[in-house]
Amino acid sequence: MYDLVIVGAGSGGYEGALYAHRRGMKVALVELSPETVGGNCLNRGCIPSKYMRHGAYMLDKFQKLPEYGIFLKGYDLNMQRLKKGREKVVLTIRENFKKFAEHLKIPIFYGKGVLKDANTVVVGPEGIELKAKYILLATGSSTASVGDLVPDGRYIFDTDQIWSLEDFPKRILILGGGAVGVEFAYIFRMYGSEVVLVELKDRLLPSADIPEESSRYLARKLKKIGVDIRLKTTLKGWEVAGSQVKAFLSDDSEVQADLILLGVGRKPNTEGIGLEQLGIEKDSKGFVKVNQFCQTNIPNIYACGDITSPLMLAHKSMYEAKVAISHILGDKDTVRNERLVPKIIYSAYEIASVGLTEDQAEEEGYEVKVGVVSFVPNPKAMDDGENEGFVRLVASEDGKILGCHILGPHAGELLHQVLHLMKADLGVDFLSKAMYSHPSLSESIVQAGMEVHFGPITWAKRH
Template identity: 70%
Template sequence: MNFDLVILGAGSGGYEAGLYAYRRGMRVAFVEISPQTVGGSCLNRGCIPSKYMRHGAYLLEKLRKGENYGILLKGLELNPHKLAEGRDRVVSTIRENFKKFAEKLGIQIFYGKGVLKDTNTVSVEGKEIKANYILLATGSSCTSLGNLKPDGKKIFDTDSIWSLREFPRRMLIIGGGAVGVEFAYIYRMYGVDVILVELMDRLLPYPSIPEESSRYLARKLKRLGVDVRLKTSVLSYSDEGVLRVNLSDGSTVDVDCILLGVGRKPNTEGIGLEDVGIERDGRGFVKVNEHCQTSVENIYACGDITSPLMLAHKAMYEGKVAVSHMLGDTEWARDESLMPKVIYSAYEVASVGLTEDQAEEEGYDYHVGIVSFMSNPKAMDDGEDEGFVRLIVDRATGRILGCHILGPHAGELLHQVMHLMKAGIDVKFLASAVFSHPSLSESVVQSAMEVYYGPMTWIKRG
């Protein structure tokens, strides 16, 4: 069996790359573990099911404000089984549609673990598949924490949490990153007492997220009833019917279950990389160039196995970068500095480009334009007037260096700025743009005006 391209992994990056390669006239095949894993971690155990649950949490929060809109609820019943059924139905529908679409296009999916036999051959379940090019898109797996090992009963990670079909009374979430703050919001809104512990001194302890965003989010989670504990770790635990956990702040908490949100590792073991000379770094990530090409000329890689920035849209983009380069296009290139990052918790937290601290470290003389949603009429109408748009601009050139939005639909609003940054369009253009009224987007224009024409607005500091 001979193909132009064989892709190891039919997750976000692999699947998108396969469809793009098909569009470009390549004969493509996928290798995927099983029919139940098509779509990868994002679809089956990550962003799709979690966003379904997060939307339910968001609706519950909106219902709390119903009285402001003349909606008086007589009672509310929460049903975890219905929640799980709806979530799983969406996941299953997307997964089956993926498979049906590939079949309709004539793209074959070989099920089983793919292993590189040589630079042009993938072995799967005794079959040898030949290809001119190979794309590695094998994704990532959850990491554990010391002796806290997921058991699918009381200790969960984000690959196993989906088996939890009842709402626990009390939950400990370890890790205040993107995963931890999302699940803290979800389970708190569904009535669970949540304790969220983070080793660092703030939530979302990433250089790419402004500290102000972290403070806003921590304050709201606390207001919703999440017990947020910073600079805190787990020392030990015992199972005495309930889990008794000793924390580094000197306290002991009893919880029904623990969710580990402490990161992921690339799936680069046992697929034959060493046998064909593909280089990895010390953390196991495949080394790639700007065109996602590995140390072996005809083998490429995309997604979670190329860097710690593990985002589905990064994988999708890198997959298309790789295919384009296979076909002789050199204009597409991977660039993590312009990769949007969106976190879905009690607020949407969206960022692209540099923060103020990063701009200062890189020696820029910069302006900052800040506009609060507090004065945005659409946000006020919607009862979501918390948050801000924050624009960082090079004073000398007007080039937009970064944009950070916290608040309603931040992930959607961010793209209005991100593509201007990619195109090299300066802040003057954005300051003169026309956006509809009333709209949340007006705050984006106003933040540009704050920079270009001078500040008039204010934002409550975190």
């Protein structure tokens, strides 16, 4: 009998296993195979894509080397060497986790985990039965297809298959201008591919959680590096044309490309794991219904990550696993709060958001005060040759920080400073008195706090 059995050893599952062990629980993991430990993020998602994005970023920086007195004589691109480096990182992380789990005596049972009853998980195909006081479901998500666009790994690729490419495509059509689409558009463009990026909505990153200003900045930069962006456009049909694909778009244009990449979302892995037999409630889209403690309608069964909501982020899964385990151990203070989940997009810029946008705050009835500080005059950003973008701080009239949106260098790292202020309920008055090192990118955050707390400096009275 285990204290906790976790179904799924992806981001949420392995973080949950380590946290449960740390808290003194006897825990076991169930995962499909030794090759899938680490889940989608490690094996087919954020880790390999960030490796490639860093290569694209270095190519971007390479073009600025003459400004630093460095003149190199060109470069060659090699997909095989890129794949080798990328796969080495993925394999190292995966194997290190398996070794660490073994060292901690956390067993991993390989096979599909299915709920038999509220205290039993059956692991196929051998039918091993694991008994537990509590169960945490962390089964993740799978790629979603659109219409008759069935990924075949030849002409139509999804984000699970794109890693099999043996060479850089000469031309690629990417469907979807969300986080996945804009990241791969930047990667392939910087690695020399012609890129056509198609988005149904009227802007890139068409999420209410991302300010329109961020979308506008990104679109401008992607166009500048040569990405062909088609907004308010869909794919009407396609056909094979020799060794290529001919796509027919709703703007009456035709695009010939080596392949089409689907960047159009994912679906929760909640089918075939025994939820229906136990009566565990799901919503109309297949997500498991959970309360603020990640608890399902069966009190000793919890769920975390991609199966709890459309906000499919590895760190959300990791945090929710800790919320669930904390609640199991009697903690009522640690709760899930999607408003405080940081959202980071890696494309031609890093784009980071947490909390409310200005529009969302006004819709909720706040009298909004906004502090915006540009990276253009920031000395550290100028030294680094990356003085583009901004920090946008959204606050209520009484100084409560409601949200923060950063576009520019290392935005994903900078955002956490504001996230922790929000969680601790420390407002702009506290932020405006903080001391930051100089020169630093972080100075822009305290300046944004002062813009809100004291008012924009350009409005200061002249005496």
